[in-house]
Each structure stands twice: as structure tokens, then as C-alpha cells.
Amino acid sequence: MKRICIDMDEVMADAVAEHLLRYNRDYQEQITRSDLHGKQIWDVVPTDRHSILEGYLLSEDFFGVLKVMPHAQRVIERLQQRYEVFIATAAMEVPTSFQAKYLWLGRHFPFISPSNIVFCGDKSILHADYLIDDNPRQLRRFQGEGILFSSHHNAGVTGYQRVEDWLDVEKLFLGGASV
Amino acid sequence: MKRICIDMDEVMADAVAEHLLRYNRDYQEQITRSDLHGKQIWDVVPTDRHSILEGYLLSEDFFGVLKVMPHAQRVIERLQQRYEVFIATAAMEVPTSFQAKYLWLGRHFPFISPSNIVFCGDKSILHADYLIDDNPRQLRRFQGEGILFSSHHNAGVTGYQRVEDWLDVEKLFLGGASV
Numbered sequence: 001m002k003r004i005c006i007d008m009d010e011v012m013a014d015a016v017a018e019h020l021l022r023y024n025r026d027y028q029e030q031i032t033r034s035d036l037h038g039k040q041i042w043d044v045v046p047t048d049r050h051s052i053l054e055g056y057l058l059s060e061d062f063f064g065v066l067k068v069m070p071h072a073q074r075v076i077e078r079l080q081q082r083y084e085v086f087i088a089t090a091a092m093e094v095p096t097s098f099q100a101k102y103l104w105l106g107r108h109f110p111f112i113s114p115s116n117i118v119f120c121g122d123k124s125i126l127h128a129d130y131l132i133d134d135n136p137r138q139l140r141r142f143q144g145e146g147i148l149f150s151s152h153h154n155a156g157v158t159g160y161q162r163v164e165d166w167l168d169v170e171k172l173f174l175g176g177a178s179v
Numbered sequence: 180m181k182r183i184c185i186d187m188d189e190v191m192a193d194a195v196a197e198h199l200l201r202y203n204r205d206y207q208e209q210i211t212r213s214d215l216h217g218k219q220i221w222d223v224v225p226t227d228r229h230s231i232l233e234g235y236l237l238s239e240d241f242f243g244v245l246k247v248m249p250h251a252q253r254v255i256e257r258l259q260q261r262y263e264v265f266i267a268t269a270a271m272e273v274p275t276s277f278q279a280k281y282l283w284l285g286r287h288f289p290f291i292s293p294s295n296i297v298f299c300g301d302k303s304i305l306h307a308d309y310l311i312d313d314n315p316r317q318l319r320r321f322q323g324e325g326i327l328f329s330s331h332h333n334a335g336v337t338g339y340q341r342v343e344d345w346l347d348v349e350k351l352f353l354g355g356a357s358v
Binding site: 005086088091092093095096098099102113114115116117118119120121122124125126127128143 | 184265267270271272274275277278281292293294295296297298299300301303304305306307322
């Protein structure tokens with residue numbers, strides 16, 4: 001059975017939506033996802049407010065409230081019937097997120113066993129056939145086949161099989177939607 | 180550069196010493212490490228007290244106070260000069276331990292980058308040449324070469340290259356002690 005690793009932020013969980021929500025609320029701004037095309041949120045927010053952005057990530061309630069990406073639950077549950085599925089998130093970048101990320105997975109993806117969850121830093125450590133990730137830096141280091149999950153910031157990136165959303169993942173790995 | 184993964188509990192951190200300390204203190208017992216030869220602590224403690232043992236593991240201050248295994252710091256720092264070193268702990272078994280384990284590593288092994296720390300469940304996910312672990316179940320699933328780190332509970336286990344302590348690890352991977 002082939003093994004697929006799946007990233008969390010911007011792939012399973014909509015972190016940028018929450019980031020924009022908090023920033024727009026606190027600074028009465030109207031930055032939208034389309035303003036971030038080809039960019040990170042850090043590129044469109046003035047440098048002297050970067051510590052505010054970091055503060056959102058470090059706050060205990062950030063990761064817990066993230067919305068699930070459309071169709072992620074149904075498609076991952078289907079993937080489990082044909083593949084060994086692991087969740088692999090670069091949680092070491094935000095150590096305060098461990099507990100919130102673990103609880104979020106349990107709440108929204110109760111069918112994923114804790115033994116198949118990986119909190120790591122450098123994803124070259126993953127022993128898997130595929131990695132679905134929005135971060136080209138992680139895909140470059142991964143030893144298997146990288147699948148680039150489309151996100152505002154990776155708009156211009158080439159060199160990987162790209163999926164636009166979870167329906168695209170379903171098509172790629174399962175040949176289409178279930179009836 | 181070859182890659183070595185290193186387990187935490189009973190390899191880098193002396194968890195069983197703290198487990199015995201708390202149990203002996205709370206029940207006025209004198210169980211020693213040698214009483215655990217070939218056994219887990221669960222095998223020598225009456226079943227109706229197993230929830231007490233679990234409670235120790237779940238308490239927030241358990242993993243933070245663990246003693247470092249003799250020579251682990253010096254040998255791991257030396258290993259880093261010749262190998263890529265990752266720390267891989269089955270933290271998903273005790274999700275309350277994430278933060279304490281992370282802080283413990285930072286305090287006692289500040290020379291290990293957070294990007295080289297992995298909290299996982301099933302260690303078959305690790306992409307590495309070697310795994311140094313006291314748990315034969317994890318070594319069986321690991322795809323590289325498993326090195327069994329001697330511990331009271333694995334006394335009778337065969338089928339793996341065995342190291343008795345960190346001096347043994349140093350000899351195996353570096354050919355002996357540094358001058």
C-alpha cells in the first residue's frame with residue numbers, strides 16, 4: 001500500500017483566512033486572499049507589524065479555530081481506503097501550536113489515528129511515496145514525489161505536479177469523485 | 180552524510196527512574212531498576228494501580244524533570260559532526276508531553292535544531308539510515324537499520340545490533356571516545 005503524507009496549514013486547515021481575519025479586524029484593513037497572489041502575508045503587511053502577525057500564530061487559540069479546507073474530510077477518508085495516510089506538519093516552527101494542532105485533528109479528522117500524525121521541522125525525514133504540501137521548500141527536501149497544493153503564495157511555482165484543491169487530489173489519487 | 184534518528188525516553192532521557200521515584204514515594208515501595216529486568220514497570224505494579232502510573236506520565240511536570248542519560252550530550256554533539264542527527268520520539272502516545280519534551284530538548288541539547296525534532300507515533304515514517312531506540316516494536320517497523328538501546332524491559336530481545344549505553348553508541352558510530 002503506497003503512503004501519502006499530507007501537510008496541515010493551507011492544505012487541510014485554512015490558516016491564511018484566520019490570519020487575514022485577525023489582521024483586518026485589528027487594523028481596519030481589507031486585505032483579501034487575492035491581494036496575496038504570489039506572495040506571503042508578510043510581503044503585504046508593513047515590516048513594523050510583522051511581530052503582530054507572529055503574535056497571532058503564537059496565540060493559543062489560533063490553530064484551534066481554523067476552518068477545514070473544502071472536501072478535505074471526505075477525500076482523506078476515501079484516500080485511507082487505498083493508501084496509508086500520514087499527517088505531517090512543520091509544527092516545530094511554532095512550538096506553542098502542538099496541543100492545538102493535535103486537538104484540531106482529533107475534532108475534524110477523528111478517523112486519523114494519532115500514530116499517523118507527525119510534528120516535524122524538515123520534511124526530508126518523511127518516509128513516504130507522496131507529500132501533498134503547499135510549501136515548495138518542503139517539497140524540494142522530500143525524497144518521494146511532491147504534490148504542490150495550490151495556495152496564494154505558491155502561484156508562480158513550477159516543477160511539481162500541482163493540485164488546485166481537494167477535488168483535484170481526489171481525481172489524481174482516486175480517479176474521481178465517489179458516487 | 181548518513182542520517183541517525185534517536186529516540187528520547189530511555190535513550191536520551193531516564194523516564195523509568197522518575198516513574199519509579201514517584202511510585203515508590205507514593206506507595207512506600209522499594210522497586211528498583213533491577214526488579215524490572217525483562218519487564219515493563221506495568222508488569223510489576225498491581226493492575227489496580229496502573230491508572231496511577233498513567234497519571235504520572237500525564238502530569239505536566241513529568242517529562243520536564245527527566246535526567247539526561249550519561250554521556251548522551253557529549254556523544255550526540257560528536258555524532259553531529261559526522262552524521263545528520265534527528266530526534267524522533269513517539270510523543271503522540273502522550274499528547275500532554277509535547278511542550279515539556281520540546282523544552283527539555285532545548286534545555287539539555289541546545290545544539291539540536293528544532294527542525295531536526297520529530298514527534299510521531301509509528302516510526303516507520305522515518306526516512307533515515309539508523310534508528311537508536313529501546314523499543315523493539317518501533318525498530319521492527321523502521322525501514323533502516325535498527326540499533327537496540329539496552330533497557331530493563333528489552334533484556335531478552337535479540338535480532339538487533341545492541342548498544343548498552345552512550346559509550347557503546349560512540350564506539351559503534353565514531354570508533355571510540357574522543358581524546
